[in-house]
Amino acid sequence: MASEEMVVTPWEVAGEIDYSKLxxxxxxxxxxxxxxxxxRKYTGELHIQLRRKIFFSHRDLxxxxxxxxxxxxxxxxxxxxxxGNVHLGHVIPWIFTKHLQDKFDAKLxxxxxxxxxxxxxxxxxxxxxLRLTYDNALDVLATGFDVKKTFLISNVRNVQTLYKVAxxxxxxxxxxxxxxxxxxxxxxxxxxxxxxxxQAAPCFLESAISGRNVPCLIPAAIDQDPYWxxxxxxxxxxxxxxxxxxHCKFLPGLGKGGKxxxxxxxTCIFTTDDPDVAAGKIMNAYTGGRATVEExxxxxANPYACPIYYYEMFLFEQDxxxxxxxxxxxxxxxxLCGEHKASLAPKxxxxxxEHQKRREKAKDVVSECFIDPxxxxxxxxxxxxxx
Ligand code: TRP
Numbered sequence: 001m002a003s004e005e006m007v008v009t010p011w012e013v014a015g016e017i018d019y020s021k022l023x024x025x026x027x028x029x030x031x032x033x034x035x036x037x038x039x040r041k042y043t044g045e046l047h048i049q050l051r052r053k054i055f056f057s058h059r060d061l062x063x064x065x066x067x068x069x070x071x072x073x074x075x076x077x078x079x080x081x082x083x084g085n086v087h088l089g090h091v092i093p094w095i096f097t098k099h100l101q102d103k104f105d106a107k108l109x110x111x112x113x114x115x116x117x118x119x120x121x122x123x124x125x126x127x128x129x130l131r132l133t134y135d136n137a138l139d140v141l142a143t144g145f146d147v148k149k150t151f152l153i154s155n156v157r158n159v160q161t162l163y164k165v166a167x168x169x170x171x172x173x174x175x176x177x178x179x180x181x182x183x184x185x186x187x188x189x190x191x192x193x194x195x196x197x198x199q200a201a202p203c204f205l206e207s208a209i210s211g212r213n214v215p216c217l218i219p220a221a222i223d224q225d226p227y228w229x230x231x232x233x234x235x236x237x238x239x240x241x242x243x244x245x246x247h248c249k250f251l252p253g254l255g256k257g258g259k260x261x262x263x264x265x266x267t268c269i270f271t272t273d274d275p276d277v278a279a280g281k282i283m284n285a286y287t288g289g290r291a292t293v294e295e296x297x298x299x300x301a302n303p304y305a306c307p308i309y310y311y312e313m314f315l316f317e318q319d320x321x322x323x324x325x326x327x328x329x330x331x332x333x334x335x336l337c338g339e340h341k342a343s344l345a346p347k348x349x350x351x352x353x354e355h356q357k358r359r360e361k362a363k364d365v366v367s368e369c370f371i372d373p374x375x376x377x378x379x380x381x382x383x384x385x386x387x
Contacts, residue, residue, distance in 0.1 A: 008223050010182070011120070019056055019222075019249060026225050028057040028247060038065050043103040049096045049248065051320065052313055057222060059232070060244035067215050068104070074215035075206040076100055077243070079111035079153075079199070082132035083121065086139040087268035089251040091355075092314055094143040096248065097219045101146060106217075108150045109202045110140055115155040116199070119191040130156060134366065139271050141362035141369065142355050152370045155198050160373040162201045164382055165208050170197035172234045181226050200231040203243035209381045215241050222247035251314050252307045254285035271359065275352045279345040282308070288330075289337035300333040308340050316347040 006015040008022060023030055031050070035058070040046055042065075049055050064074055078097050080090060101108050114129035121129075133154045141147065153162060173196065178184055184193055206214040218228060225247065232242040253267035262268060269278045288306030290296040303309035309330060317323045329335035372378065379385050 010223055010226055013223055013250060017250065022222055023057050026057075026222065026229075028059055028222070028225065028245070029061075031056055031058050031061070031246070035062055035065075038062070042068070043099070047096060047099045048318055048320075049092070049099075049314075053249075054092065054314055055096060055219070055246050055248045057247040058245055059228065060242060061217070061246055064215050064217055064244040072215060074104070074106060074217050074244075076104075076106045076108040077111070077202045077205075077216050077218050078108070078220050079113060079202070080136055080140065081113045081117050082129055082136045083117040083124070084132065084262045085270040085272055086136050087262060087270045088311075088315065089253075089268065091139070091143060091271065092251050093219050093221060093248050094140065094145075095315070098144050100217070100219060101149065106149070107206065108145060109153060109205055110145075110150060111153045111155065111199065111202050112136060113155050113195075113199065114157075115159075115191070116195050118156075119189060119195060126156060130154065133157075137366050137369070138359045138362045139355075141366055142271070142358035144358065147365050147369055150369055152366075153202060154370060158371045158373055160384070161371050161378060161382065162198060162205070164384060165201040165204050166194075166197040168238055169200045169204075169231070169234050170194060172237050173197065173230055177230065177233075181230055196227055196230055199227045200234065203228075203231050204235070204238065204240045207240050209378065211381070213239070213241050216243040218243055218245045220245070220247065221250060223250075252310050254281055254307050256286045269348060269352070271352065271355050273352060275349040275356075278348050278352055282311075282345045282348055283341050285341065287337040287341070293336060296336060297333045300331045301335075301337065303327050303330045306330070306337075308337065308344055311344060311348070316344060316351070 004015040006017055006021070007013065008017065031053070036046060036050055039050070068074060076097055078093065080086070097108065100106060112133040114133045117132070118124055118126050118129045137152050140152065155162065175193065178193060178196060182196065203216045203218070206216065225245065228243060228245050235242040253264065255264060255267040266281060266284070269281060285307055287308050288302035288304065290299060290301060303326070309326065312323060312326055317326060326335065326340070330340065376385070
C-alpha cells in the first residue's frame, strides 16, 4: 500500500496516511505534551484518545484553554454527513466529543449535512438524506451526549436558523478561493459551491444567538480541515473568534490499508450491524500477521499494520497496560491472529449491544434535540423575528 499516494480531502481519504506530513501540508499544530498537560488540568486523567495520540493535531487549542482559564466558556461543534449508516470510524471522534462535553460542561452543536449529501450523491433523494439524518441522529445520541446541552442541526430542515450566518460567511468567500480549497470545477453544481458556508455557520451560531463572542472548538477527523481554513479566514471579517480545532486520525478498515469505508461494508462495523454479523467481520479481517503459524511464532507479527490491533487501540482495550501486552505478544509471535480476533470479537459484540440499546432509547428524545426553526426565542435572538 505504501506505493499508493496519500489523498486526504473532505470527499476522499486514500493511501497510506502520514499524519506528520498532514500537519505540515495543512499547516496545523502538533498536540504537544505540554498542551496535553494543560488539558489535564481541566479533565483529570487524559482520555485514551489523547494518551494514544488518536487526536494528534490542533489549531488554537492553547488559545481556547487560555480563554477558558480566564472564564470564557466555549461551545463544541462537530457533525456528520448522513450518506449511509454510521460505522465505528464515525463514532470515535464523537466519543471524544462527549468526553469534552462532560469535562467542560459545554454546549454542543451537531450538524447533519443532509444538503451536502444530497448535492454530491448520484442517487440519494432529499427524502433519503432526511431519513438518514434521523437515523444517524439516533447514533449521535446513543454516544451519550447530554441531551439538554446538545443541539442537532439538519441543514435542510433547520436552514432558517443557519442561513443568516451562512450568507454572512458566503459573502466573504470568493469562488476562486472555494475552487482552490475544494477543487470545484465548472461542472460543479452551484449548491455544493455554497455548501462550505453552511458547514462554517455553526462555528459562529452561538455568538450570533447570544450577541457576544463565544469561542468554539471543533473535534473532528482531519479531513474536514479545509472547511476550517476558510472559516478561520472569514471570522475576523465578521468580528467573530476563529474556531479552534482538534483533529483525529482515521480508524482503519478491516481490509488492507486505507480508511473504513461504507462503500465496502465488509471492511466496517456498522452500529446497526447484527452483533453476530459484526463478529464475523472481525473473524474475516485482514491482519498484520504472517502467512503461516510457524512463521508467525518465529518472526512475530506487525501490530502497526493490523486493523485488529488498531481496534483495540482506538476503542476496545481501554487499559494501557493490557494494550502494551497485546502489542508485545503480537510482536513476539506469542499471540496468533485467530486467537486475537476471537478475543476482540466479544468486545465488539458487547459494544454494539449496548450502543443499540441506547439507540432505541434515543427515539424518544431525538426530535426535541433538533434546533427548532419555530422557536420564537431563538429566531428573536438571531434578529429574525420581523414577521
Ligand atoms: N462534512 C462532514 C461530513 O461529510 C459533516 C460535518 C459538518 C462535520 N459539520 C462538521 C464534520 C463539523 C465534522 C465537524 O462528514
